[in-house]
Amino acid sequence: MLTVHAAPARRAGFTLIELIIAMVLMSLVGGAIVSLLLRQQRFYNSTTDLIQTRQQIRQAAAMLPSDLRGISSIGGDIYSMSDSALEFRSVFGSSVVCVNAGGQLSTVPRVLATGATMTNWSRPPAVGDSLVVYNNGPTLAVADDAWSRYQITAVTLVTTNVATGCPTTTRLTQAGDVTAANPSYQLTVSPAAANTIAVGAAIRFFRRVRYRIYQETDTQWYLGFFDCIAGRVPVCNASQPIAGPFQPYANNATSGLQFVYYDSTGAVTANPVQVARISLIVRGQSTGLINLSGAGGTVFHDSLRIEVGLRNRK
Numbered sequence: 115m116l117t118v119h120a121a122p123a124r125r126a127g128f129t130l131i132e133l134i135i136a137m138v139l140m141s142l143v144g145g146a147i148v149s150l151l152l153r154q155q156r157f158y159n160s161t162t163d164l165i166q167t168r169q170q171i172r173q174a175a176a177m178l179p180s181d182l183r184g185i186s187s188i189g190g191d192i193y194s195m196s197d198s199a200l201e202f203r204s205v206f207g208s209s210v211v212c213v214n215a216g217g218q219l220s221t222v223p224r225v226l227a228t229g230a231t232m233t234n235w236s237r238p239p240a241v242g243d244s245l246v247v248y249n250n251g252p253t254l255a256v257a258d259d260a261w262s263r264y265q266i267t268a269v270t271l272v273t274t275n276v277a278t279g280c281p282t283t284t285r286l287t288q289a290g291d292v293t294a295a296n297p298s299y300q301l302t303v304s305p306a307a308a309n310t311i312a313v314g315a316a317i318r319f320f321r322r323v324r325y326r327i328y329q330e331t332d333t334q335w336y337l338g339f340f341d342c343i344a345g346r347v348p349v350c351n352a353s354q355p356i357a358g359p360f361q362p363y364a365n366n367a368t369s370g371l372q373f374v375y376y377d378s379t380g381a382v383t384a385n386p387v388q389v390a391r392i393s394l395i396v397r398g399q400s401t402g403l404i405n406l407s408g409a410g411g412t413v414f415h416d417s418l419r420i421e422v423g424l425r426n427r428k
Contacts, residue, residue: 205320214312218278329363338355
């Protein structure tokens with residue numbers, strides 16, 4: 115008897131050659147995707163570094179001019195100056211004398227019912243701060259008028275309409291102006307305030323500060339800041355970085371921070387009393403290599419120059 119056997123069905127699947135081809139194609143596509151992602155990551159990191167470099171330059175350029183404009187070079191505000199550092203009296207507020215009693219000066223409150231502003235500061239005065247107040251002198255002649263300098267040794271907040279604060283009898287305040295939320299500051303100063311300082315005399319509050327370019331422990335160069343308060347230990351605190359990193363300091367036209375001082379004629383001067391304008395040049399550099407085109411990384415450099423005219427020249 116003849117028996118017919120059916121041929122076994124072929125199993126569906128890929129041959130070895132097809133698998134190899136598929137794996138090669140997947141590797142090529144995967145490699146291209148990874149390469150694209152890495153390039154995008156490098157571009158993102160480079161863009162972030164570039165933006166941060168420019169932000170640090172703008173930060174330094176925004177902070178310094180506001181402090182520098184208030185300098186009175188003729189009044190002796192500049193303690194020391196060089197191409198890499200500037201130490202001076204930084205004015206942080208102003209007010210008007212409301213009462214001069216027993217060598218103590220009281221200020222007008224910040225907010226008045228009349229809407230006038232006679233007191234304004236970025237922070238209240240504290241023990242150790244200094245002030246200069248306009249002193250009319252013993253005569254009506256202008257020759258004996260001068261700015262007198264004092265150090266604040268005590269601060270008392272006066273919150274009611276009393277003689278030691280800023281009473282309504284001075285006609286600088288009205289009933290209800292002096293409150294716990296809007297006090298008058300009674301300042302004990304050393305030496306005692308002269309009795310020739312009249313009601314209505316202008317007061318400028320200041321603190322000794324220093325800006326400089328310096329190298330931190332990470333070997334990068336930063337714009338540093340410190341202030342000095344009499345009676346504090348230490349009197350002058352350590353420099354703190356407030357912007358950077360910048361290009362390293364150099365005694366040439368490549369320094370990361372450079373001060374240039376000019377007198378009223380436009381000539382460069384080294385005399386602090388003659389300074390009428392300060393040129394500030396900030397040069398920044400990226401912390402890493404910038405690679406935006408894919409052709410290779412380079413260190414990014416940028417700079418900004420600002421001219422600051424001193425307001426208090428008389």
